[in-house]
Amino acid sequence: MTSSSKKQRNIEKMALQMINERGDEGILQSDLWKLIGVSSREGSRIAIRLEKKKLVRREREYHSKRWTYRLYPVKRNHPLLPVIYSPCIICANNSKCSVEGVVSPLNCRRLIEWVLKTG
Template sequence: MSSVPEILERRLLKLLSKIGDEGILQKELWKKLNIDSRKGIKIVRRLEKQGLLTRQSIIHRGRKTYIVKLGPKYYVKKTIPSDVVNVPCFFCNLLEDCGEKISVNPINCPKLNSWLAGDP
């Protein structure tokens, strides 16, 4: 079961994903998520450290604030296929020698090619 901060992190990232490249003012983010700035800043800093979002300092109506956008690691995380954990190499007893001490390698491996072709 997800904790409250994890749920908020997911909501925040989903919102930033919908908003796109222009990003959103930090205080608007708090309003949209219906959270106070103290709670919001903790979440944003945690996600920023992980590279999942970025903050750009700006002056808005004479005050310093931030534009919040998705970070580069968010896109990397999103493009890793969910079934990557099933790659046969992870369970293969030939992994240590594959492509070096034995003739089989990732190019000619029947097990890997069968998995890539989607065979059951």
């Protein structure tokens, strides 16, 4: 595997983990790409690949005066990401950690490092 395809795979895994964390609420593509730090063009390609693998569902949505997509998980806790081994299980901040909170999985360095190592 080349380093660029490995990097691409890592970004895909991180995107998938974040989409899974959002659950039924889903996440706008543009918000996800900002969190991950990729361009919208690269992000769209990632979303299409994840959709083709049937790991996410994309739904068109009108937002901020333009059409975009919202991404939803197809399957929570994908087997590539065994949550039982995640740092969250033994994390002291577990009870106050939420997507909307100050302590959030969306900006947790420990979680991101774990996602990148998993698989």
